[in-house]
Structure formats: structure tokens, C-alpha cells
Amino acid sequence: MARKKTNQKQQKTTNKIYNIQKWLLNFAIVCLAIIIFSFMLSSTRRFSSNPEKIDLSRQTVVNQMPKYGNICIEVLNGCGIPGMAGKYTTYLRHRGFDVIYTGNADQMNYPETFVFANDTSDTKLTPLLKAMDFSKKRIEFNSAMDTHINYQIILGKDCDRIPVFETIKNMENTF
Numbered sequence: 001m002a003r004k005k006t007n008q009k010q011q012k013t014t015n016k017i018y019n020i021q022k023w024l025l026n027f028a029i030v031c032l033a034i035i036i037f038s039f040m041l042s043s044t045r046r047f048s049s050n051p052e053k054i055d056l057s058r059q060t061v062v063n064q065m066p067k068y069g070n071i072c073i074e075v076l077n078g079c080g081i082p083g084m085a086g087k088y089t090t091y092l093r094h095r096g097f098d099v100i101y102t103g104n105a106d107q108m109n110y111p112e113t114f115v116f117a118n119d120t121s122d123t124k125l126t127p128l129l130k131a132m133d134f135s136k137k138r139i140e141f142n143s144a145m146d147t148h149i150n151y152q153i154i155l156g157k158d159c160d161r162i163p164v165f166e167t168i169k170n171m172e173n174t175f
Helices: 002-048 084-094 122-132 165-174
Strands: 068-077 097-104 114-117 139-141 151-155
Touching (some): 068 122, 122 151
Parallel strands (some): 068 097, 068 151
């Protein structure tokens, strides 16, 4: 009989522990559900009330091919002035050129702006020279360039003294 009471006490203790474990597990699940729901609600509010978001349904998108789409240009900043390559890229794209890469040159102390050319045919070179107001003295032929790039413009320390720079500065105010 005493053995039966001991077994019953052990079983009651085991059941209590089991019930407490079950209750703690259910409590943890409910807490996690509340946290996930709060996160989803917060994210929804943030996305729906973001004043900086762009509503694409109200935007006019012009899908226009570049005028000189057969001329692929790379613009590299070698002057050390932050954002200069981006400004020239915007200018060239506005003029109808396909600028496929903008970034930094291997160094930031080029004294003059120059152009490496993979293709020196006048049909491709003339529009670029006119757009940049360059003479052929700034062009260097480089057969080792990537074949998908026709011209690589490396902006030097004189990039803010190039005649088209005034146009580029004025363009910044219009965008």
C-alpha cells in the first residue's frame, strides 16, 4: 500500500512537471506569435506611411534607347573629387550615350582627363569628341581594353576646367 502511495505521488509530481512544461511551451509559443504579429504590423505601417516611397503607377517612364547606343562608355574618377564620374555619366547619358560603368580609376591623381579608345573609327569617335568638347589629343588607342567597351574616360584633375563642366553644373540644378 505504501508503495502504491509512493507511485501515485511520483505520478502526480511527474504530471505536475509535465503540465508546467506544457504550460511554459504554450506560453513561449504565444509570446513568439505576439512578437511576430507586432513585427508584421510595424513593417506594414512603415511601408504604407513612408513619405519617400515612389508610386510607380503615377510615374511617367520613358523607355528610350540611347541615341548612340552602339557606343559603350566607361567613366572613371581619377581626379579625387567625390561624385565627379557620376556627374559626367549623367551628362553623357543625357546626351544619348550608353554609359555602362561608372566608378573609380586605379588612382586618384591623374593630372589630365583623357580617353582610352578601343575603336578609333570617326563614326563613333566624333559624337563623343563633340559631346565632351575634346580634341583628338586626349585620345589614346588601347587594344588591351575590354571588347565590350569602346571608350574609357578617366577624369583627371582638370575635369572641372573642361568646357562642358559648366553645362554639367547647370544640369545638377535641373534634376
